Amino acid sequence: MKTITLYYSSVSSSMEIKKRQKRMLDILEMKKYQLELVDIALDSSLRDRMREIAANKTALPPQLAIGDVYCGGYDEFDLAVEDEILDQFLKVNDDATAESPTTPPPCTNDTVETTAAS
Numbered sequence: 001m002k003t004i005t006l007y008y009s010s011v012s013s014s015m016e017i018k019k020r021q022k023r024m025l026d027i028l029e030m031k032k033y034q035l036e037l038v039d040i041a042l043d044s045s046l047r048d049r050m051r052e053i054a055a056n057k058t059a060l061p062p063q064l065a066i067g068d069v070y071c072g073g074y075d076e077f078d079l080a081v082e083d084e085i086l087d088q089f090l091k092v093n094d095d096a097t098a099e100s101p102t103t104p105p106p107c108t109n110d111t112v113e114t115t116a117a118s
Contacts (some may be wrong), residue, residue, distance in 0.1 A: 001033070002066050002090075004066055007050040007063040007064075076089070
């Protein structure tokens with residue numbers, strides 16, 4: 001099983017960020033995913049790394065990645081949970097390749113090009 005990296009901050013004045021981090025961690029632990037927790041409050045280089053992977057200079061925790069492959073932040077995660085496609089979103093199953101047009105793309109470096117059916 002792939003190790004999922006959860007970037008979070010143990011120091012935050014935002015209750016919203018704290019709630020989002022807790023919910024994300026609770027769900028990932030409940031599903032028994034293999035996790036690596038990275039506390040960006042420990043070192044600014046960890047925050048910079050999270051933002052580099054997310055390709056967003058202002059990204060805030062929580063953020064998910066598998067290695068150097070960005071999966072998404074809380075909003076994408078929450079949508080995948082609500083749509084019951086978290087395994088597909090995180091690409092933890094080999095058969096989790098089908099995508100729904102209303103859901104976030106799975107964690108990948110690949111650029112997917114879609115065309116509308118006539």
